Amino acid sequence: MLEIKHLTISKQQHVFLSVESLQVAGGSVLTLMGPSGSGKSTLLKWLLGEPLPDFQIAGELWLNGKQRDQLPIHARKIGLLHQQGDLFPHLRVLDNLLFALPRKDPRRHQAALEALEAMQLSDKANAWPHQLSGGEQARVALMRALLAQPEALLLDEPFSSLDTALRGTVREWVFAQLKQRDISVMLVTHDKEDAPGTIISMKELTHA
DSSP, X not given: OEEEEEEEEEETTEEEEEEEEEEEOTTOEEEEEOOTTXXXXXXXXXXXXXXXXXXXXXXXXXXXXXXXTTSOGGGSOEEEEOTTTTOOTTSOHHHHHHTTSOTXXXXXXXXXXXXXXXXXXXXXXXXXXXXXXXHHHHHHHHHHHHHTOOSEEEEESTTTTSOHHHHHHHHHHHHHXXXXXXXXXXXXXXXXXXXXXXXXXXXXXXXX
């Protein structure tokens, strides 16, 4: 379970975001909706542990019973999937997946091949990202994130670049994978059709 407790994010003595208590159970999706500038990106950066030098921050982040807000990014076990998936264009598909796995892992190569097989993309192992369809890129990006074994995952407009025909199919596949792995998910989107669970408007968390 992902938990935010007693969080306040202020800027120049003005409270920008305020979250007394927010919980996302494993396998569940909490959706944040709001216009640009409403604080969605700021909240995601805080969850990840990215620097926010212009803000004053107080609050606690808990994940599966352990406090994580004082930990560096790599130790928080929280993944992020962007709108474009962020596949490395200079790496082939298999190498993109290998990037998520520890170099000392003896099963590293086999795990990446098994991931491709699970996605029915074994024939794309040596393809470049630009040679994949939008749906294939989305699947590879998610699987790369999952290979890093996150305990929570942040989805930032992950389906907005897909065409209408693909969007529903990829969305269902993504949420099924996350539910199966019991991962807590926080989704940022402008489209209510992308939101399978509880929806919170950023107005509820933002102090104008």
